[in-house]
Amino acid sequence: MSEAILSLSGVRVAYGRIEAVRGVDLTVGRGAFVGVIGSNGAGKTSLMRAISGVLRPAGGTISFDGADVTGQKSHQMVARGLAMVPEGRMVFADQSVRDNLVLGAYSRIGKDDAGIAADIDKVLGLFPRLSERIDQLAGTLSGGEQQMLAIARGLVSRPKLLVIDELSLGLAPKILDLLFPVLTALNKEGLSILLVEQMASYALAVTERTYVMENGRVILDGPSAQVAADPRVLDAYLGRRGAA
Amino acid sequence: MEAIVQYLLTGLSAGSVYGLIALGFYVMWSAAKAVNFTYGDVFMLGGVGTVVLMELGLPLPVAAATAIAGAAVVGAIVERVFVRPFNREANSIGWMLTTIAVGIMIESSTTATYGPLGRPLPTPLVEHPIRIGGSGIYPQELLLPVAAIAATFALEFFYKRTVLGRAMRAVSFNRVAAGLVGIDADRITLLAFAIAGGLGAFAGFLVAPVVQASASMGVIVGLKGFMVAIIAGIANARGVVIVGILYGVAEKLIEGFLSTAARDAIGFTLMILLLLLFPQGLFGRAEVRKV
Numbered sequence: 001m002s003e004a005i006l007s008l009s010g011v012r013v014a015y016g017r018i019e020a021v022r023g024v025d026l027t028v029g030r031g032a033f034v035g036v037i038g039s040n041g042a043g044k045t046s047l048m049r050a051i052s053g054v055l056r057p058a059g060g061t062i063s064f065d066g067a068d069v070t071g072q073k074s075h076q077m078v079a080r081g082l083a084m085v086p087e088g089r090m091v092f093a094d095q096s097v098r099d100n101l102v103l104g105a106y107s108r109i110g111k112d113d114a115g116i117a118a119d120i121d122k123v124l125g126l127f128p129r130l131s132e133r134i135d136q137l138a139g140t141l142s143g144g145e146q147q148m149l150a151i152a153r154g155l156v157s158r159p160k161l162l163v164i165d166e167l168s169l170g171l172a173p174k175i176l177d178l179l180f181p182v183l184t185a186l187n188k189e190g191l192s193i194l195l196v197e198q199m200a201s202y203a204l205a206v207t208e209r210t211y212v213m214e215n216g217r218v219i220l221d222g223p224s225a226q227v228a229a230d231p232r233v234l235d236a237y238l239g240r241r242g243a244a
Numbered sequence: 245m246e247a248i249v250q251y252l253l254t255g256l257s258a259g260s261v262y263g264l265i266a267l268g269f270y271v272m273w274s275a276a277k278a279v280n281f282t283y284g285d286v287f288m289l290g291g292v293g294t295v296v297l298m299e300l301g302l303p304l305p306v307a308a309a310t311a312i313a314g315a316a317v318v319g320a321i322v323e324r325v326f327v328r329p330f331n332r333e334a335n336s337i338g339w340m341l342t343t344i345a346v347g348i349m350i351e352s353s354t355t356a357t358y359g360p361l362g363r364p365l366p367t368p369l370v371e372h373p374i375r376i377g378g379s380g381i382y383p384q385e386l387l388l389p390v391a392a393i394a395a396t397f398a399l400e401f402f403y404k405r406t407v408l409g410r411a412m413r414a415v416s417f418n419r420v421a422a423g424l425v426g427i428d429a430d431r432i433t434l435l436a437f438a439i440a441g442g443l444g445a446f447a448g449f450l451v452a453p454v455v456q457a458s459a460s461m462g463v464i465v466g467l468k469g470f471m472v473a474i475i476a477g478i479a480n481a482r483g484v485v486i487v488g489i490l491y492g493v494a495e496k497l498i499e500g501f502l503s504t505a506a507r508d509a510i511g512f513t514l515m516i517l518l519l520l521l522f523p524q525g526l527f528g529r530a531e532v533r534k535v
Contacts, residue, residue, distance in 0.1 A: 054420055074423035083424070090421035092414050103414055106426040109407045157426060 004063075005030045005161050005192045006051065006082075011060035013046040013216075020046035022216040023060065028161065028194050033187040035203035035224065036196045037237055038213035044196045045087050047213070048165045051194075052084035053077040065160060079107060083154035084163040087196075089146045091153070093139030097130055100138050100149055104156035116156065123152035126182050144175035151179070161192045168199045180206050200237035204228040212237075246378035251496040253376065257385035257454070259492020260392035263485035264447035265469025266476060267395060268440035270484050272323075273473070274416035275436035278331045278339040282322050282347035283444055284466015289315045289350070290445025291452030291461055292358055295365050304367065312445045319441020322346060323434050347466075354459035362456030370453045384453045389489065391450055395443060396481045403481075412436055468511075475518050477525020487526060491515075 006028040013021035021043040028034045038044050049055040051062060053074035062070045064080055072080075083104075092100050101123065102109060105116040124131040127148040133141060138149055147167065154162055164183075168176050176199075184206055187193050197203035203224075204210055210227040212220040220230060227233055265287060272280050280286075293311030298304060326346050330338030369384035402409040414422040415429045422429050448462065455461060469488070476487040494514065499507045518526065 052424060054423060073428070074420070075426045075428045078424065078426035086420065086424060090418050090424070092417050092421065094417055095410070095413065099410065103410065103425050103427075106407075106411065153425060 003030055004028060005032075005065055006194065007063050008047075008051070009061050011047065011050055011062060012058045013043070013050045013055055014058040015046075019058070020216055021050065021057075024213070024216075024218050026211055026218065026221075028192055031187070031190050031192055032209060033184070033193045033207045034195070035207035035210040036194070036213060037198070037200040037203050037210060037233075039236070040198065042213040043216040044213055045165055046216075048084060048087075048163055048194075048196055051077075052082060052086075052163055054084075054086075078157055078159075081158070081160035082163065083157045083159035083161070085147075085150045085154045085165065085167075087165040087169065089143075089150040091138040091141070091146050091149050093137065095138060096135050097138055097141070097149055098134050100153050101156050104153035105158075107157075119156045119158065123155050126155075126186075127152055143170050144172065144178070147171060147175070147179065151182070155186070159191070161194060162186070163194045163196075165196045167195060167197055168202060176202060200233065204233075204238075247500060248497075249377055250379035250381075251500045252493055253379060253381045254385065255493030255496030256489060257381070257388045257492070258496065259489035260388035260485075261447055261451050261465060261488075262469050262472045262491055263392045263488025264388075264395060265444060265466060266473035266484035266488045267392075267399065267481060268444045268447075269470055269473040270476075270478050270481060271399070271436050271440040271443070273478050275412055275433040276323065276327060276331060276339075278327050278336075279343070279470065280319070280322055280327060280437065280440070281340065281343040281466075281470075282318075282326075282350060283440070283469070284462030284464075285347045285350040285354075286315050286318055286322075286441050286462070287444040287448040287466060287469075288354065288457075288459065288462035289318060290448030291365060291457035292354060292448075292459065293445070294449050294452065295363050295457040296358065298365070308449045311449060312442050315445030315448075316438040316442035318350075319444070320434050320438040322441075323437035327437070328430065328433070351459055351463065358459055360459065362458035362461065365449075365452040365457050367453045382454060384450070388447075388450055391446070392485050392489070395446075396485045399481045408432070408435065471512075471515050475515055475522075475525055477522075477528030479525065479528050483525075483527025 004027045008024055008026040010023045011021060012019060012023055024047055036044050050057040053072050053076060056071050061068060064082060069077065101120045102116060105119060108116055129145055130148055130152060133145065141149060167179060180202060183193060195203055195207060204227060207224045210224045211218050212227060212233060220227060220232065268283055269279065290311050293314055294308045297307035297310055326342040327339045330336055330342050367384060369387060370382045373380035373382050403413055411427045412432050414427055415432045419429045472488045472491050473484050476484040495507050495511050498510050
C-alpha cells in the first residue's frame with residue numbers, strides 16, 4: 001500500500017438520509033494521474049469533498065501518504081500535502097491575485113516568506129497570464145484565469161497530491177487546451193493528480209487511469225485507454241450512438 | 245445654537261458606543277455568519293467587571309484590562325459552546341435562540357450577584373466637564389469617538405495587513421476555500437468572537453463612568469448596536485461606525501427638540517424606513533464576483 005499516495009476503501013458520504021457516495025474504493029499511486037468521470041450527480045464532488053476533508057465521510061476509510069486520515073479536516077489535509085482545487089474555483093474574489101497565492105501557502109506565511117516568493121514565481125511561470133494580473137482583485141479575472149489562479153493557489157502549498165474538481169466547468173475549449181498541458185507537465189515532474197471531470201473525453205485523454213462513477217458508486221475502473229473503449233463509456237460519456 | 249452643539253457632542257459620544265458595538269457585530273458576522281445576541285451583555289461585563297474588580301482593590305487600568313480579557317474569553321466561550329454547534333448548516337438559526345438565552349442568563353445572574361442598581365466607575369475624566377461655548381461635556385465622553393475611530397483603523401489594519409486578519413477575511417469570504425488553503429476556519433471564528441468580546445467590553449468600560457455600570461446597561465444599547473450594524477450593511481468597519489455615530493446624534497437631537505420618550509419611537513422608525521429603502525444596508529457592497 002505504501003506506493004499509493006491516496007487510497008479509499010468503502011467510502012460513503014451522506015447528506016442527512018440521502019447517500020451521495022455509497023461505498024467507493026479508489027487508489028491513486030504516487031506520481032499517477034488519475035481521473036474520475038461520471039454524469040452530474042454521480043457523487044464525484046461529494047467524494048472529492050470527503051477526500052479533502054471538507055466533508056466527514058459517513059463510512060469507510062481514507063488513507064493518505066501512509067496515514068489513516070479519515071475524518072481529518074481540510075486544513076489538516078493541506079498540512080499533510082493534499083491540495084484541492086474546488087468546484088467553482090472559490091478564489092478569494094475580494095483579495096488580489098498575489099494575496100490569493102500567498103494565502104495558498106498560509107501555514108508558511110511569516111516563517112518561509114522567501115520560499116513562498118519562490119513558489120509564487122514558479123507558478124506564475126506556469127500561468128504567465130496571472131503575472132499580468134498580479135495586483136488585480138481575483139474577482140475581476142475571467143473564468144479561465146480564475147481556474148488558473150485556483151490551481152496556482154493549490155500548488156503554492158507544495159502538495160503531494162493535487163485534486164481538481166471539475167476543471168472544465170464553464171470554460172471555453174481554448175482555455176482547456178491551455179490548462180491540460182500544464183497538468184500533464186506537472187504530473188511528469190512527479191506530482192500526483194486526481195482529476196474529476198465531466199468532460200470525459202478530456203479526462204480520458206490525459207489520465208493514466210480512470211474511475212467511472214454512477215449513482216454514488218464506481219461502476220468501472222482501469223487504464224484510461226481501456227475505459228475509453230468500454231461500450232458503457234462510449235454510450236454514456238463519449239457521445240457515440242447519439243447519446244448526450 | 246448652544247443646545248445644538250450640546251446635542252452634537254453628546255450624540256457623538258453616545259453614537260460612538262453604538263458604533264463600537266456595531267463593529268463587534270460586524271467582526272463576528274464576517275467570520276461566523278451568525279449574530280451573537282449576548283453581545284450587549286458582554287459589553288456590560290466590561291463596565292460591571294471593572295467596577296467589581298476595583299472594589300476588590302485593583303487599580304483602574306488593571307481592573308479594566310482584566311475585565312476586557314475576561315469578556316474576550318466569554319466571547320470565545322459563546323462561540324464555541326453556543327454558536328458553533330448551532331451553526332453547522334448553511335441555514336441554521338439555532339444560534340439565535342441560544343445566544344438570546346445566554347444573554348438573558350448573563351444579565352440576570354449579574355443582577356442577582358451584583359445587584360440591580362448602577363454603580364459609578366470613577367475615572368479622572370469625569371471629574372470636571374470641559375466647557376465648549378455654553379455646552380459642557382466630560383473628557384470621558386470625548387474619549388468614546390476617539391476610541392471608535394481608533395478601533396476602526398486598527399481593525400482595518402488588522403484585516404488588510406496581518407496574516408490572521410487576512411485569514412479572517414478569507415474565512416468571511418468563503419469558509420470552504422479558507423479550509424482548502426490550510427486555514428483552520430473554526431479557530432479563526434473563535435478568535436473573531438474573542439476580539440469582538442474584548443472590543444465590546446472596552447466600549448462598556450469606556451462608557452460606564454458616564455452612564456454608571458449596571459447589569460442592564462447593555463440590553464438596549466446592544467440591540468441598537470445590532471440595528472446600526474444591519475442598517476450599515478454589516479459590510480465594512482467604517483460604514484458601521486459612521487452609521488453608529490449618526491444614529492447617536494439623531495437620537496440626541498430628537499431627545500432635545502422633542503422628548504426622551506419620542507427618541508426610540510422615532511429612532512427605530514427611521515431605521516425601519518432606511519432598511520426599506522436600502523435592503524442591503526447603506527454600505528452593503530455589491531459582491532465582487534464573476535461567475
